[in-house]
Amino acid sequence: MGDVSTLVIIGASGDLTERLLLPALADLLKTEPSRRLHLVGVGRTELTDAQWRRRVRAVFRDADADDAFASISSTPYLAVDATSATGIRTVVRSVPEGRLVLYFAVPPAAAAAACAALSPSDLPEGTVLALEKPFGEDAASAQQLNEVLLRLLPEEQVFRVDHFRGRSTVLDVLGVRFANRLLEPIWSAEHIERVDIVFDETLGLEGRAGFYDHAGALIDMIQSHLLQVMAVVAMEPPASLAETDVRDATSAVLRATRVWEDNAVRFSRRARYTVGTAGGEQMPDYVDEPGVDPSRETETLAQVTLEVRNSRWAGVPFTLRSGKALATKRAEIQIVLRPVRHLPVGFTGEPGPLSIRFSLGPDRVSVDIAVNGGEDPFVLHRSTLEADLGLGSQAAYMEVLAAILDGDAAMSVRGDAAVECWRIIQPIRDAWHRGDVPLEDYPAGSDGPDGWNVTPDAGPTDR
DSSP: OOSOEEEEEETTTSHHIIIIIHHHHHHHHHHOTTOOEEEEEEESSOOOHHHHHHHHHHHHHHTTOTGGGGGBSOOOEEESOTTSHHHHHHHHHHSOSSEEEEEEOSOHHHHHHHHHTOOGGGSOTTOEEEEESOOSSSHHHHHHHHHHHHHHSOGGGEEEEOGGGOHHHHHHHHHHHHSOTTTGGGOSTTTEEEEEEEEEOSOOOTTOHHHHHHHHHIIIIIIIIIHHHHHHHHOOOOSSSSHHHHHHHHHHHHHTEEEGGGOTTTTEEEEEEESEEETTEEEOOGGGSTTOOGGGOOOSEEEEEEEEOSTTTTTOOEEEEEESSBSSOEEEEEEEEOOOSOOOBTBBOOOOOOEEEEETTTEEEEEEEEEEETTEEEEEEEEEEEEEEEOGGGGHHHHHHHHHHHTOOTTSBOHHHHHHHHHHHHHHHHHHHHTOSOEEEEETTBSSSTTOOOBTTBOOOOO
């Protein structure tokens, strides 16, 4: 970390930079004061160097990281269109010597246009490109983007950012699974009945209609984040935690993944919220939100059931669900265990399905066990063992930035994995486009439409 890197944020005047990237950078420099870097802001908005510097300082102050600001050697701002050939070359040629990181905090199409305008000779040796999801719009466009990127740089210098693949979250799951004799042998279809991966929010659009109304819950969350989480849960044991081993293992899972029974109509669901109260706020109908086009029929809640067609997971449904404006915030991986093969006659009670649960942000693991005792030693009930695993997704973007600046690509999304994620959901998109899966409604602040939500003690329901 002794070398000074140059972090160029393209889209510096946008929401992602102010809301996530700059606070994450402040936390990183506060946590690791030995880091030194140049920070360059790039955007179409006209700002002076002084105005940009004041914005950065204000974010650092809000993050209680005033002292960390001294780790930034310089903070110039360039008002250029970085998606044009002239603009992106102006950016690259204006930065100081040293390792260059180009972080595209702009819509994916803009990032793709900027990369297409570059040639390998434009980029200094060791340059890193970081791009936000979604990577392409379908499998074909994702493959085309990969070809553009790989003409510029080797794969290990391309970071497709998925903060759900942040270092802590991945290592928490892998550590609990592989380092515990009680759990490592049971991680298969022989002992696991189903896996549910859920990211429910109480929040609504929060001004993101421009992006969200074109994406919806399926693309915004399931196609990218939750499929990546599923790949980590289901991966074969890697030889090491090095980039090649981890990404080979997760990509193999995605290549084996299909919609359950190849039936996208029966095993996918979609809905959108109507007027109600969620997260303490009154919500209008989704179609009445500013910037929403009702004719797109964008879903705000999506649920799909998938299978991983290999010997470890054959017959285990993986249900992925995400939605907005719901009653309860829930971000977790739930691994539901099969019942024991035989229970001696004489025990009574209903401990119910036993699970291993990973809560995401703050990260926590809980393991259910059936125990007896109390007034009647023959009666079984469920008890839960819990352990805190750290901040998890609260520090996700900080970990993303640290990995990018360190050149550690292990937790980023590899190009082939990005293509596979689009391939997995394409039958669902096709079924929805044909109207074969109805778009249901649910009141904001509810658990979703009746009869199909994934709950801690019940698996996916089937139409």
